[in-house]
Amino acid sequence: MSYSDIDTPAVLVDLDIAEANIDKFQAHCDRHGLAVRPHIKTHKLPMLARRQIEAGAIGITCQKVSEAEAMIAGGGIEDVLITYNIIGERKLAHLRALADKVRLSVVADNSVTVDGLSAAFADAPKPLPVLVECDTGAHRCGVQTGEAAVALARHIDAQPGLVFGGLMTYPPVGREADVQAWLTDAKQQVEAAGLEVPVISNGGSPGLWRAQDVPVATEYRIGTYVYNDRSLEALGVCTWDDCALTVLATVVSVPAGDRAVIDAGTKVLTSDLLGLDGHGHVLGRPDIKVAGLSEEHGVLLADTIGLRVGDRVRIVPNHACVVSNMVDEVQLVRGEETLGPEPVAARGKVT
Amino acid sequence: MSYSDIDTPAVLVDLDIAEANIDKFQAHCDRHGLAVRPHIKTHKLPMLARRQIEAGAIGITCQKVSEAEAMIAGGGIEDVLITYNIIGERKLAHLRALADKVRLSVVADNSVTVDGLSAAFADAPKPLPVLVECDTGAHRCGVQTGEAAVALARHIDAQPGLVFGGLMTYPPVGREADVQAWLTDAKQQVEAAGLEVPVISNGGSPGLWRAQDVPVATEYRIGTYVYNDRSLEALGVCTWDDCALTVLATVVSVPAGDRAVIDAGTKVLTSDLLGLDGHGHVLGRPDIKVAGLSEEHGVLLADTIGLRVGDRVRIVPNHACVVSNMVDEVQLVRGEETLGPEPVAARGKVT
Numbered sequence: 001m002s003y004s005d006i007d008t009p010a011v012l013v014d015l016d017i018a019e020a021n022i023d024k025f026q027a028h029c030d031r032h033g034l035a036v037r038p039h040i041k042t043h044k045l046p047m048l049a050r051r052q053i054e055a056g057a058i059g060i061t062c063q064k065v066s067e068a069e070a071m072i073a074g075g076g077i078e079d080v081l082i083t084y085n086i087i088g089e090r091k092l093a094h095l096r097a098l099a100d101k102v103r104l105s106v107v108a109d110n111s112v113t114v115d116g117l118s119a120a121f122a123d124a125p126k127p128l129p130v131l132v133e134c135d136t137g138a139h140r141c142g143v144q145t146g147e148a149a150v151a152l153a154r155h156i157d158a159q160p161g162l163v164f165g166g167l168m169t170y171p172p173v174g175r176e177a178d179v180q181a182w183l184t185d186a187k188q189q190v191e192a193a194g195l196e197v198p199v200i201s202n203g204g205s206p207g208l209w210r211a212q213d214v215p216v217a218t219e220y221r222i223g224t225y226v227y228n229d230r231s232l233e234a235l236g237v238c239t240w241d242d243c244a245l246t247v248l249a250t251v252v253s254v255p256a257g258d259r260a261v262i263d264a265g266t267k268v269l270t271s272d273l274l275g276l277d278g279h280g281h282v283l284g285r286p287d288i289k290v291a292g293l294s295e296e297h298g299v300l301l302a303d304t305i306g307l308r309v310g311d312r313v314r315i316v317p318n319h320a321c322v323v324s325n326m327v328d329e330v331q332l333v334r335g336e337e338t339l340g341p342e343p344v345a346a347r348g349k350v351t
Numbered sequence: 352m353s354y355s356d357i358d359t360p361a362v363l364v365d366l367d368i369a370e371a372n373i374d375k376f377q378a379h380c381d382r383h384g385l386a387v388r389p390h391i392k393t394h395k396l397p398m399l400a401r402r403q404i405e406a407g408a409i410g411i412t413c414q415k416v417s418e419a420e421a422m423i424a425g426g427g428i429e430d431v432l433i434t435y436n437i438i439g440e441r442k443l444a445h446l447r448a449l450a451d452k453v454r455l456s457v458v459a460d461n462s463v464t465v466d467g468l469s470a471a472f473a474d475a476p477k478p479l480p481v482l483v484e485c486d487t488g489a490h491r492c493g494v495q496t497g498e499a500a501v502a503l504a505r506h507i508d509a510q511p512g513l514v515f516g517g518l519m520t521y522p523p524v525g526r527e528a529d530v531q532a533w534l535t536d537a538k539q540q541v542e543a544a545g546l547e548v549p550v551i552s553n554g555g556s557p558g559l560w561r562a563q564d565v566p567v568a569t570e571y572r573i574g575t576y577v578y579n580d581r582s583l584e585a586l587g588v589c590t591w592d593d594c595a596l597t598v599l600a601t602v603v604s605v606p607a608g609d610r611a612v613i614d615a616g617t618k619v620l621t622s623d624l625l626g627l628d629g630h631g632h633v634l635g636r637p638d639i640k641v642a643g644l645s646e647e648h649g650v651l652l653a654d655t656i657g658l659r660v661g662d663r664v665r666i667v668p669n670h671a672c673v674v675s676n677m678v679d680e681v682q683l684v685r686g687e688e689t690l691g692p693e694p695v696a697a698r699g700k701v702t
Contacts, residue, residue, distance in 0.1 A: 009701050063647040084647065085603040087601055087660065088601065112659075133604075139610070140643075141603070141648065143606070144606060255490075271623045295673065296414040296701070299491060309461050310463055322618075326699065350614075350618050350619055350647070351360070
């Protein structure tokens, strides 16, 4: 499969594989009574978000307001959770406008964020649900204790324009029992304080097949599963055949018998390692190491490289989400069939 | 300097610093009789390329045809070297069209590339200069020996539509004597074969102040020097005051006394480490480590973080060039004065 009508480097998305990934995880969550709220960071494509919703997802997750705006512009998406502390007048004005278009909720882990949200939504026709972000062990954002969750939930509940929306966590990988204990304790404390906890939002692709091991959660946010990548293959949660996103590259130089250079570097594959050695997996050539990247070159090494200038290779990147963000358009395919380019609508939306 | 009128995260470019960097290196090369051919990969801005040419540069360097197209679209750039093996009918057709607009030259390290170039330029009104790329120790692309350089130079010289343009190398860092020896030998061998060597193109920002230590070279290609970055500060070739590109970010969470989280992650700062520990330098706070990035979050650690939600920080990234490529526009400033956004015209041009 050389996709000779596609110029390289190119990011290919196999829709057959992506759709199968969507349906498989939706079925898994349906069996366990868990709502699915896909994180669009992986594909950044409204068409795939709509496909996730058709499969049964309750809405989407975004991390930035500008991402949400780009995702809903084409219609068909009615429910958005932005899992981010949104701060600053410009962002809050955009958020307020978004709330007129979709069913919106956000998260916060501090009172400065909450007070800003309240100022923006005090005169809104309906209150904005704000979930308390909880640090259950990943040590990124989040309140540190159940007591702090209660305090922030009460603060949200007391502010004009807001309503306490529940608890949310970006969990540590592989520690489902700890996450379950943390969130159960926090839920009980919040309820003891007289507040309902309508949503408990957990997530993460590495733990997708153990999503049910945090049964206190009501919904699961998940991004990478739609494409999968080398990091998830290494964790054993998918196979190479489940990887929907690949980078198509051309060999531009074969300087030595053990080395070839391709026309894809960090500007497509990125430098994300995610703990792995090397920068990707060359489909059909597990003996090749993607040993080094500069911006426009990728250096492939093998005992016998066996490639010629002009040959094409397909690479499963370490991290699919960040690769989507490098290109203005991806090339849609189904197996060997090429379907044409699709603009990455939410690429580069960082604000 | 909080640049309160700029939404975050944002990539700031201080033109005062960039212009000083341009002028300082141009003066250095003028003293040593070395032509300067800036690599636009760092800024991707036609306005700064024109400024480099005004300062005395002989033209620009690009790595991809689509980059060159984006850079020359606004005018004022008349000489482009594309330091890449250009392969494939679509790229060659674009290259052929480019040759009608600017004084163009390219490189090749193999006969497949050369034969493709010849097919595209056989009927061109003037021949395309093709330089032989030489691997002087960096082990990316390039012919491996002086003998191979001679063979490829002869092959170029024999092809319709092409003319041998000289030698080019992407050199190993800190090994100027080896590069000088390699190129001197190759030059002598090519001349002994009856061909002139009009250009010998060397480059690289890490070795900028030792550019004259490869005196066989006639020109120097250089990119990062225009902005500088944490990698070059670590090498001692610039100071923080010479860093023109910074990332402006807002603190969105302070979960613990030793930790703050900012709204800039790999989608702005990238994962490029370039051998460094951590992901950037927080100006004015050398005690802070930019310890971890996910796509939209940056985790800052310090014994006492001393930041509040809503505070702004400015970060010198590890690698400036890749940061330019993450954003649709940079924010131009001069000191505390904000000048407005500038589109990154050649962002994402990978073909």
